[in-house]
Amino acid sequence: MTRAAAAKSSADKQMPAFSWPFLGRVLLKALLLFAVFNLIFAALYPMGALGRVSFYNLLFPGRERFPFGENPQQSYNLSIYNLDAMFSSLALNASPAPGAGEYRVLVVGDSSVWGTLLRPADTLAGKINALGLTCGGLPVHAYNLGYPTISVTKDLMVLQQAMDYHADQIVWMTTLEGMLRAEQLRSPILANNAGRARDLIARYGLRLDPNDPAFVNPTFLEKTIVGARRPLADLMRLQFYGVMWGATGIDQVYDWDPARDAAQRDFKPDPSFHGLTGPTLDKNLLALDVLAAGVKLSGSVPLTLVNEPILVSSGQNSDIRYNFYYPRWAYDAYRVQLAEQAKASGWRYLDLWDLVPETEFTNSAIHLTPAGETLLAQAVGEQLCK
Numbered sequence: 001m002t003r004a005a006a007a008k009s010s011a012d013k014q015m016p017a018f019s020w021p022f023l024g025r026v027l028l029k030a031l032l033l034f035a036v037f038n039l040i041f042a043a044l045y046p047m048g049a050l051g052r053v054s055f056y057n058l059l060f061p062g063r064e065r066f067p068f069g070e071n072p073q074q075s076y077n078l079s080i081y082n083l084d085a086m087f088s089s090l091a092l093n094a095s096p097a098p099g100a101g102e103y104r105v106l107v108v109g110d111s112s113v114w115g116t117l118l119r120p121a122d123t124l125a126g127k128i129n130a131l132g133l134t135c136g137g138l139p140v141h142a143y144n145l146g147y148p149t150i151s152v153t154k155d156l157m158v159l160q161q162a163m164d165y166h167a168d169q170i171v172w173m174t175t176l177e178g179m180l181r182a183e184q185l186r187s188p189i190l191a192n193n194a195g196r197a198r199d200l201i202a203r204y205g206l207r208l209d210p211n212d213p214a215f216v217n218p219t220f221l222e223k224t225i226v227g228a229r230r231p232l233a234d235l236m237r238l239q240f241y242g243v244m245w246g247a248t249g250i251d252q253v254y255d256w257d258p259a260r261d262a263a264q265r266d267f268k269p270d271p272s273f274h275g276l277t278g279p280t281l282d283k284n285l286l287a288l289d290v291l292a293a294g295v296k297l298s299g300s301v302p303l304t305l306v307n308e309p310i311l312v313s314s315g316q317n318s319d320i321r322y323n324f325y326y327p328r329w330a331y332d333a334y335r336v337q338l339a340e341q342a343k344a345s346g347w348r349y350l351d352l353w354d355l356v357p358e359t360e361f362t363n364s365a366i367h368l369t370p371a372g373e374t375l376l377a378q379a380v381g382e383q384l385c386k
Contacts, residue, residue: 042223051088064125065115068114071253076241076250078241104166106159107144107171111364112124112367113145113173118373133381149189152178152179153190155178156293172291181207185209256362261362268317273330278333281329288341291341292345307351308376309366309372310331310353312358313358335351350380
């Protein structure tokens with residue numbers, strides 16, 4: 001036998017013969033390990049911890065507002081429900097320590113604060129920053145914590161986490177549509193953070209149902225790696241789109257045609273509001289207790305509650321309705337009730353409902369043009385250091 005043949009014969013003896021039982025045992029062990037990992041993941045459900053792992057402010061710049069979007073291929077953005085990941089993606093995470101170089105203002109609210117159709121510099125926070133204000137010798141830096149659904153309870157949830165960022169002042173923008181008690185839990189981001197919402201309800205005794213059917217309660221299987229593959233994929237996609245955000249500065253589709261998308265200004269002679277026809281508005285329908293909870297949550301940090309501008313139409317039947325959202329009777333009653341509650345409770349309150357002319361609204365009765373945001377920023381800015 002040649003030396004090469006002898007070597008081949010020796011190697012053949014050392015290699016185990018293929019065995020189906022052996023392969024079966026390997027696959028079984030792999031499946032058992034995968035099942036164990038899934039069970040451990042479901043038991044721990046570490047989505048919050050995973051959300052805090054972020055390349056924003058490290059490999060690419062932090063975002064100027066929360067991630068939100070339905071067309072990620074064009075906006076380099078997406079809607080997720082992981083609040084930790086949302087905060088981790090913000091430039092706020094890279095800001096200086098409290099008192100070290102800035103007077104920090106956090107602006108909380110709905111899509112009007114987030115800035116639908118507006119570039120970051122044209123939002124309320126961006127316009128406040130452009131004013132060049134100083135408080136206590138420090139430059140004012142406003143951070144945008146708006147999110148595009150209307151619910152003051154959603155705002156309260158955002159505010160609760162925002163308190164970790166040591167604000168010098170909080171500006172909370174709100175409107176009647178966000179105050180209706182029956183609609184509070186319809187915001188998808190609130191419904192998909194049922195644990196946080198229930199904690200707020202219990203902690204502040206809010207008059208909301210902790211068992212509301214709007215809450216999304218994932219099952220044990222939905223908390224496994226397999227069951228949670230969609231939210232896990234969204235966490236990875238958020239990081240991926242950060243590369244494009246950093247390269248382009250685009251975070252939504254800026255496609256507004258005034259002729260096509262103008263807010264409605266002519267109305268039918270309809271005085272109804274969420275099935276109510278007036279002429280009075282029951283105060284118990286408004287979630288004023290949620291506003292009180294926000295003031296309490298802010299503690300020693302000054303909180304200014306702002307009744308945000310709305311479109312006041314001069315069009316057809318504008319004597320019945322201010323705009324698409326509000327008949328006059330409902331909105332007028334709301335303003336009176338909110339002002340009375342603010343005075344009785346000693347809240348810092350600013351009513352700017354008719355500050356902006358109807359020509360400075362975009363596709364909604366609460367969405368402003370850059371010029372409208374400038375007017376709003378000036379009015380809010382005047383109150384910051386008082």
